[in-house]
C-alpha cells in the first residue's frame with residue numbers, strides 16, 4: 001500500500017463544478033473567480049480576498065503592495081518554503097532570517113524583538129509563516145510591529161482553517177486580517193484546498209485590495225473614476241504601473257469553491273489523524289510540535305516530527321512504500337541563498353529542527369487502512 005505525505009481529495013461535486021465552467025462562456029478569470037473570492041473572504045472573516053494563479057505570485061504582489069522602502073529589511077522565518085522569502089528578492093529587497101522557536105517551529109517573537117531593538121529603523125515588515133498549520137500569535141506580533149511601524153504579511157499557506165484565541169478570548173481565524181495586513185494562502189494540491197495551482201490574499205484594507213487587483217492584471221485600471229488620462233470611450237483602459245498576469249482561471253476557481261465547502265470536515269479529519277499520531281507518540285522518543293492546544297487550532301497541513309535518526313526512518317518508511325518528506329531545509333541553506341549573501345547565516349534552532357525533521361503522512365482523505373499501515377510501520381521501526 002503506497003502512502004504519500006499529502007495529497008488532494010477530489011469528489012464528484014468537484015468534477016461537476018469544473019465541468020460546469022468548461023461548458024460556460026468563461027475559461028480565464030470570470031464569475032467563478034469572483035464567487036470563489038467572496039466565499040473565501042466570508043470563510044476566513046476578511047473584507048476582501050483576491051485570487052492568484054499561485055501563492056508565490058500572491059506573495060510577490062503582496063510584497064509590492066506593502067513595500068515602503070526597498071532599502072529596509074524584511075524579517076522572515078527560515079523554516080518555510082523558499083517562496084516566503086523569494087518574494088522580497090524578486091523586487092531586489094532585503095531579507096533577514098530570524099530563528100524559530102524550538103518548540104513550535106514558528107518564527108521566534110523574542111528573536112524578532114531582539115533584532116528590532118538592536119537595529120531600530122532598519123526594518124519595514126515581517127513575513128511570519130504558520131508552519132505546518134500552527135498559527136503564529138499575530139496578536140503579539142502586531143504589538144511588536146506597531147511599536148516599530150512594520151507591516152505583517154502572514155504566509156498562511158499551511159493554515160487555512162486554523163486560528164487562535166486572542167487575549168479577549170475571541171477566536172481569530174487565519175486570514176481574518178485582524179492583526180495581519182495581508183494573509184496569503186496556497187491551493188497547491190498537497191494543501192487543504194486544491195485548485196491545481198492557485199493562491200489567495202485576504203485583507204481588510206480597501207487600498208491594499210485595489211492595489212492587489214490592479215497588479216494581478218498587468219497594472220491595468222478599468223475604473224473610469226481612477227483614470228490618469230481622459231477616457232477615449234467605453235473601451236478605454238490604461239496601464240498605470242508595471243503589473244503581471246497573475247490571474248486565476250475560472251476552471252481553478254470552480255474547483256476551489258467546491259473544495260472550500262468541505263473545509264470544516266477537512267480540518268476535522270486532520271485533527272483526528274493528529275490526535276491518533278499524538279496518542280501513539282506519547283510513549284515514543286519522537287518529538288512533535290509543542291503548543292497550547294487550548295489557545296491554538298492547528299490546521300495540520302503537515303504532521304512534523306523530530307527524530308534523531310531521520311534518514312534511517314525516512315528510508316525505512318520508503319521501503320514500506322510510505323513516502324514521508326522533509327519540511328524544510330532552512331531557506332538560507334539553499335545554494336542560491338548561500339551564494340547571495342547568506343553563507344554566514346547560522347540559526348541554531350532552525351538548523352537543529354531541520355536535522356531531525358520529518359513530515360509523516362497527513363491528508364484529508366487518509367483512510368484508516370493507510371493510517372494503520374503508517375502506524376504499524378512506525379511501531380516496527382521503533383521496536384527494532
Ligand SMILES: Cc1ncc(COP(=O)(O)O)c(C=O)c1O
Pocket residue numbers: 054055056057080081083084129155157158185186187188198199
Ligand atoms: C509556506 C509556503 N509559502 C508559499 C508557498 C508557495 O505556494 P505555491 O506553490 O502556491 O506558489 C508554499 C507552497 O508550498 C508554502 O508551503
